[in-house]
Amino acid sequence: MRSRTPTVRRVATVAAALLGLLLPLLVTGPSAQAAPTGFRIQNGRLLERSGNDFVMRGVNHAHTWYANQTGSLSHIKAKGANTVRVVLSSGDRWTRNDTADVANVVAQCKQNRLICVLEVHDTTGYGEQSGAVTLSRAADYWISVQSALTGQEDYVIVNIGNEPYGNNNYAGWTADTKAAIQKLRTAGFQHTIMVDAPNWGQDWAFTMRDNAASVFAADPDANTIFSIHMYGVFDTAAEITDYLGRFVAAKLPIVVGEFGHDHSDGNPDEDTILATTQQLGLGYLGWSWSGNGGGVEYLDMVTNFDPNQLTSWGRRLFEGANGIAATAKEAAIYASSGGDTTPPTAPGTPTASSVTSSSARLTWAAATDATGVTGYDVVRVNGATEAPVTTTTGTSATLTGLAPSTSYVFAVYARDAAGNRSPRSGTVSVTTPSGGTTASCSVGYRVTNEWPGGFQGEIVIRNTGGSAVNGWTLRWSFPDSQRVTNLWGGTVAQNGADVTVTSAPYTANIPASGSATLGFTAGKGSTNPSPTAFTLNGAACGSV
Numbered sequence: 001m002r003s004r005t006p007t008v009r010r011v012a013t014v015a016a017a018l019l020g021l022l023l024p025l026l027v028t029g030p031s032a033q034a035a036p037t038g039f040r041i042q043n044g045r046l047l048e049r050s051g052n053d054f055v056m057r058g059v060n061h062a063h064t065w066y067a068n069q070t071g072s073l074s075h076i077k078a079k080g081a082n083t084v085r086v087v088l089s090s091g092d093r094w095t096r097n098d099t100a101d102v103a104n105v106v107a108q109c110k111q112n113r114l115i116c117v118l119e120v121h122d123t124t125g126y127g128e129q130s131g132a133v134t135l136s137r138a139a140d141y142w143i144s145v146q147s148a149l150t151g152q153e154d155y156v157i158v159n160i161g162n163e164p165y166g167n168n169n170y171a172g173w174t175a176d177t178k179a180a181i182q183k184l185r186t187a188g189f190q191h192t193i194m195v196d197a198p199n200w201g202q203d204w205a206f207t208m209r210d211n212a213a214s215v216f217a218a219d220p221d222a223n224t225i226f227s228i229h230m231y232g233v234f235d236t237a238a239e240i241t242d243y244l245g246r247f248v249a250a251k252l253p254i255v256v257g258e259f260g261h262d263h264s265d266g267n268p269d270e271d272t273i274l275a276t277t278q279q280l281g282l283g284y285l286g287w288s289w290s291g292n293g294g295g296v297e298y299l300d301m302v303t304n305f306d307p308n309q310l311t312s313w314g315r316r317l318f319e320g321a322n323g324i325a326a327t328a329k330e331a332a333i334y335a336s337s338g339g340d341t342t343p344p345t346a347p348g349t350p351t352a353s354s355v356t357s358s359s360a361r362l363t364w365a366a367a368t369d370a371t372g373v374t375g376y377d378v379v380r381v382n383g384a385t386e387a388p389v390t391t392t393t394g395t396s397a398t399l400t401g402l403a404p405s406t407s408y409v410f411a412v413y414a415r416d417a418a419g420n421r422s423p424r425s426g427t428v429s430v431t432t433p434s435g436g437t438t439a440s441c442s443v444g445y446r447v448t449n450e451w452p453g454g455f456q457g458e459i460v461i462r463n464t465g466g467s468a469v470n471g472w473t474l475r476w477s478f479p480d481s482q483r484v485t486n487l488w489g490g491t492v493a494q495n496g497a498d499v500t501v502t503s504a505p506y507t508a509n510i511p512a513s514g515s516a517t518l519g520f521t522a523g524k525g526s527t528n529p530s531p532t533a534f535t536l537n538g539a540a541c542g543s544v
Helices: 014-022 072-078 099-111 135-144 170-186 207-218 237-249 270-280 312-319 332-338
Strands: 040-042 045-047 057-061 083-088 115-120 156-159 193-196 224-230 254-259 283-286 351-353 360-363 373-382 385-392 396-399 407-416 428-431 438-451 454-463 473-477 483-488 490-495 498-503 515-523 534-536 539-543
Touching (some): 072 373, 083 099, 083 283, 099 115, 115 135, 135 170, 170 193, 170 207, 207 237, 237 254, 254 270, 270 312, 312 490, 351 428, 360 407, 373 396, 483 490
Parallel strands (some): 057 083, 057 283, 083 115, 156 193, 193 224, 254 283, 438 539
Antiparallel strands (some): 351 360, 360 396, 373 407, 407 428, 438 454, 454 515, 473 498, 473 534, 483 515, 490 498, 534 539
16 A cells, blocks of 8 residues: 555446446355365355354554564554554565564464454556566465464465556456465465455456456365455445445455545545445455555554554544444454453553643553553543543553543553453543643644635744744644645644644744744535634644
């Protein structure tokens, strides 16, 4: 995904897609199959060795570009995921992930009780992207690191190559995919194999959809699962439900291997993706945990790999309707191999400090657990109900986006690697001040361009005090349905109408009498009223 620079052709009409109804969809597997050595496909479903139906709920992690961020796997698990798709390189376009590194990734996945989908990224956009390699070359890479994967069939799925064709010569996908599967089987791979669609993964020409049955039949182990990537091509509910529904009706296994809430090629309908996969019992893997560049930084789920800084996309995927926290179930292999059903002890009652009109810091004593605590969930308590606030791997959290002059009650739960949740801690009450204190700042806001459904804006933060500001957080609330889609000059997170921007390294220092400028694009409804109030580091700013 990260290296993508596609020109994506749009699906012309849903009616055109319906032509595929006449295609043969029946799958005939081999007459005799060996006993499963791990994951397997049966009647279009992904099953564990035990026969447990496994539905992926997870995210992509860009390991090959951020090899020092293996700690992200524990953070991803702590957010509730049961699967992680890990980006690797064959060495053709990026630094090669060798056998030892692959073995370490697998070990980290197992330690954090995650199923590991491993993919080679160097195939991305073959035929259109300069330097991209073939699926055959990707298969050679898998064979070269096979010793790290043999015996891991219960824990690892091999995704041969990411988005293996761009928009040129993509008709070659079918034959190349069959050949790559057969090369791996000949080499002795017994893993479930995942294959990505062409057209930068989005299959707008329906090459994968229309040839999936023959590709599945070409696998002598009948153990292949298909992966569709859903970005701008899938911007309507009809396109999403039709595509996924055809695979389910044909008993062909499919997973949404990548998707986002926005993209340069259009605005995917993430709500329908989540709802439909949940309804059909299909897996999904959102793109991506952190580290995006090239103009798609908005696809980061957390900022700077910090699990305590969920972005609006991260909150939607982990905490929203049909999201990971609400629907993920840990792989049965971990329950059968570990048997850990004992929850951690309750964390200590949190204490509050650094309370401002919009934020507060909570600190608590650690919980204990026989196999180790992997995370803490902070919740807001309102009588008999609770609402999630944030998750963290440490014993403190800074809560932001609070309202001035408001009383809150918070508590904390602990979780272990098996997903067991502790009893709730004691509660702490926090009352935010009025926020009437004015910071030594003023903020100017203006719309610089506007079009139906969207606009571009500019924000100028002026330091009106006598000393420099070193690091800042700016907050405001949109009065209508505006939603930021991209921002430069800082890192943005949006929760409903509330927007939080933290400084970028190059805007963090605002000297006395100096200023910092932010630019952004956003969606809007029929009206576009301007925000009326801004706070900088928790104190109200004047207006320019």
